[in-house]
Amino acid sequence: MRNLTAGTLAEMDAPQQRHIHLLDIALDGQTISITDDFTDVVIGLKTYTATGHLLQFDHDGDADGMQINALTVTLSGVDQSMIASALQYDFLGRRLTLLRTYFDENGVIQAPFMLFDGRCDGPAIEESPDDGSCTVQVKASSHFVDFERVRSRLTNLESQQQWFPSDKGFEFVAAQPQDIQWGGA
Structure with a gap:
């Protein structure tokens, strides 16, 4: 309130x-x-x-x-x-x-x-x-009108290659562990 x-x-x-x-x-x-x-x-x-x-x-x-x-x-x-x-x-x-x-x-x-x-x-x-x-x-x-909207770009190889066909930056994303801890042990 x-x-x-x-x-x-x-x-x-x-x-x-x-x-x-x-x-x-x-x-x-x-x-x-x-x-x-x-x-x-x-x-x-x-x-x-x-x-x-x-x-x-x-x-x-x-x-x-x-x-x-x-x-x-x-x-x-x-x-x-x-x-x-x-x-x-x-x-x-x-x-x-x-x-x-x-x-x-x-x-x-x-x-x-x-x-x-x-x-x-x-x-x-x-x-x-x-x-x-x-x-x-x-x-x-x-600022939050579409906060819950699902964006069309994903962090996977297929989505990346729609925009950049020769980019292989997300090639091994699916093989990575799901819980990545950034900046710590």
Whole structure:
């Protein structure tokens, strides 16, 4: 479980909740910081620019959104400066973080906590000439999204020769003992 503050835990249990998301995408020398709130949000020295209902998140995770492996961020109604940023930077492999924070009944913001930390797969831009709308979509995956996936390359002769037909480096691997102790007796 995350280290959540008492204030955040209290607001998560409250009958009426108000929470917002804070999104950071790290680019070369610049970080895009936006929020789905209707006003700009300042946390510490960082300002998250308000996008309101124009920012949406689609993720594969558990029901309460506490564990997310893949995330799609959609920003609709995008102005030309955001499109220019999307086209100017190479998003592939860039860090994307998504935080959530709650407000108490007096409107005081609680400590944000991490929902997602991963790497961008890249942006997709859709423009509609009919109605003039534009949508920017960024997909990202967590570091462990395919942790349990079996890789296609094995450490045996057959797998090695698929890529390097004349390489005999794994020729005698099958004859080796299965339990090899490295660096000790």
